[in-house]
Amino acid sequence: MDTLSKVSVSSVYVHAPFCSRRCFYCDFAVEVNSSGDLGAWTEALSGELRAVEREGVFVISEALKTLYVGGGTPSLLGSEAMKSLAEVIGRNRLEDPELEWTAEANPESVTHDLVEGWRKAGVNRMSLGVQSFDAQVLTWMGRLHGPDGAVRAVKAIKEAGVHNLSVDLIFGLPSRLNRCWRTDLYKVLELDVPHINLYGLSIESDTPLGRSVRDGSEVPVNEGQYRDEYLAAVELLGNAGYQHYEVSSFSQPGFSSRHNSVYWDGRPYLGLGNAAHSYSDSYRRWNVRDWLSYSALATETGVTWEKGEHLDVASRSLERLWLGLRTVFGLPIRDLDDPQRLIIESWAREGWSVLEDERVRLTAEGWLVLDRLTLELDNARAG
Template identity: 35%
Template sequence: MAGIYVHIPFCKQACTYCDFHFSTSMRNKQNVLDALKKEAKMRVDYLGTEPIETLYFGGGTPSLLNAHELTSILKSLRENYNFAHEIEFTYEANPDDLSAEKLNMLVENGVNRLSIGIQSFDDKYLEWMNRAHRSADSVACVKRAHEAGITNISIDLIYGLPNLEISQWKSEIDNALALGVTHISAYCLTVEPATALGFRVRKGTEKPVDDEAASQQFEVLIEKLAAAGFEQYEVSNFAREGFYSKHNTSYWFGIPYLGLGPSAHSFKPAERAWNVANNSRYIQKIEADELPITSENLSLEDQFNEWVMTGLRTKWGLDILGGTQRFKIDLRTGNENLIEKLVQEKKAELNNGIFRLTKRGFFLADGIASEFFLVEENSK
């Protein structure tokens, strides 16, 4: 099996915190979409004969596409790739784009899972983020999505926001649960340097994220969603039974995927590749029949580190024996004291050869994972 990710690099306006590749100018939109369709043909051999079981449109803002633009991209994909009979087709959208007409168009084109960027139900925070929608739009669009027949709906929330009180955060979660969605992705606010928020923090007009407050909000999130029947299957992802994101889960299990469009990443065993994150250069390269790609072969150490990073972020953790057979490296070797310390601090557990993080350890997952990383000099 394999997946395809399509990056639509356009947004109505720039969110203060976002460092994904996008443009608020639609001037080159058609040229980018034409180049994307051509790239799909140029890279037809990347996944071999693997059947495509997941398709994900992200961005940017895919919900800015009109019916003709979406159907033409899908036509190109179906002409060039081997799609399974039934696939998970996820479409990222902003609440203000999801009219009844737009939702019906998405359903007609096979979309069966929505990922809606709600972020907050507090209009004050939405304005602070420079989001185009307001809370009422979020509630209304989810209702319309259900009416259109889409039952697999994920929404995004952000915690760690400035001066966000626990009582406010609990209310945010309650509002999310009241929508009847099947999946919630919740992310801690991150201050990225090349963003408006990053500039404000450096200038001193905004404070950095309060890690202690964010940690408390994370704990509340886990408790309230668990009580409501959601399982935390990855650090930032919670789902009702049967509603894991198949596409994202494939990432964490190392299943190959092809990324199309400016800045899109691709992966297959022992190789990672990414497209240029510039719309004009992307168009120029494709029009010149050149792929706008940088790629790297992953060393055994790189592959091991990726296995550690992705595995420790999930409920499945790391199968130590499986890792040893695959990499000829035992996770425990040289890490006995670290593992014992994490277990004693109740940040991790080691049972039946499976090493996984606890709920307490999840908030520190990336930092913990980095302590197990190998560097080539140390593994020769």
């Protein structure tokens, strides 16, 4: 077994698994619980963190740069949740004035008191799971908020003093829903939020949606509609002043996600909570997925990581290509060998990439086929 070297991490992801219900398409590591369980959550995180500190592989910096609380639905844990989390992480680690602390929420559980409590604890960025403004679509998804829920939630968040706000939308839904994608885009622009994430619907086999596709009661969107919706969003958001800085991410100037950039740049990070991943250079590991199993381990030995892997040179090279190509910064051409340079020149002719300033970056058309292009570039590597 390879020896694990100590690494200092200044970015931490914390998973809050609780959801009032599981959405039709969801394959995330969630625990259905209508009110969450703040006490059990913080107790489990404390146990895991003690074990991480004893092990000494991932050494948490005395001053975190980013902290991201995802789920699940962290907002189910209530207004005191982030204060309690700060006590687990260590308040002294959260005092850097440049800290970006993001917490996710769903519209139906956002209140002024919740946001105010989170802001006082130190949260300065929120991510809101809107997904659509169409009543029929929200019902089909299994979402608990209505078309006006996002408007009320954004208003409450801004009034409570959090202005760094991201909204998620999902595109590529089955055609039978007759969802007007442009209407949803116009509505999200009316919210005047500085960051928007757009995710294409993914059909996972173990979800209700996946089973419905297998039995023929749902038909996935065709590639043409998927492509058209993505490109329509790119054009509309670009014209509205948003920078398309990553395949799924759009921001007004100065509001890109610093935490997600840690992942894309290949920098080390620590993940706490069930199913959370941690990464350091060539080593990656992940916690047990099931909440109850995780909680039991965390409160007993604290050792919650289920598996780990050491990435070989080939795997690291492939991952570097994929992460680099998914952002607007792309890859430095000097790092590519001659066969790979021929490949990116062919991409430019197809309209999939742009070669400028000694770098290659993908266009929106290229991002639609990111995985295929990454494999093509990797397979062209000499030697």
